[in-house]
Amino acid sequence: MDTSKITADQLRARKGGVRIPALTAYDYPTARLLDEAGIPLILVGDSLGMVVLGYPDTTAVTMEEMEHHTRAAARARPKALLAADLPSRSYRTPAEAVVNARRLVAAGAEAVKAEGGLSIADQVRAIVAEGIPFLGHLGMLPQHVLEEGGYRIKGKREHEREALLEDARFLAEAGAFAVVLELVWPAVAAEVTRTVAIPTIGIGSGPDCDGQILVVNDLVGTFPWFTPRFVTPRVRAFDQMRAAIEEWSRSVRS
């Protein structure tokens, strides 16, 4: 047995300790690269719908697509914990959540993520009761972007702040090993981080979470047509790829 394998319990134990850098991967080479770089948590996010499959948002992503990309990332056999997203409409009931969480585990996921807190309480309890590590996701919920009419910061209003705190407490008590906070007002993300017993992993939620997660394509500039405001790409890999392709194409033609 590879004892250096990172588990959900080990990530939970990093609460308040060394911060957790997490990134998405949707394929074998990216998962392998992230693992070789020592990233401890890799997420096959349903953001794959936008940055890989060309959908306008994540709402159309299917279970079959998530399974396909989870299998590809899992072939890297990362030391990192490999989590996968339950896509939209795959966890409408506790029974459906368990069936689909098991499908992602069969595809190679070691944990699953779903969006919501008390609104999906029974689904979260059912997944945890199956022994499947669960990663929460609160704040802006991309699977609800159409109802919400856009990607809006959450937590600035008092009722949103209270709901976030209540949802985060629920997820911790229900057994989630960590919770993603997406587009949460930074002061409220810091308050959630101080008050819940599990690591918070922020995305566009300020610097005070226990970890940070990004869509890898945003970080390395391989989806140049849209970059969220809170991300500064560390490289613009697409520009280099474009230059290489154009240079090669010219060399073939001349």
Ligand code: KIV
């Ligand atoms: O789908 C995704 O990639 C995500 C992360 C951005 C947190 O949910």
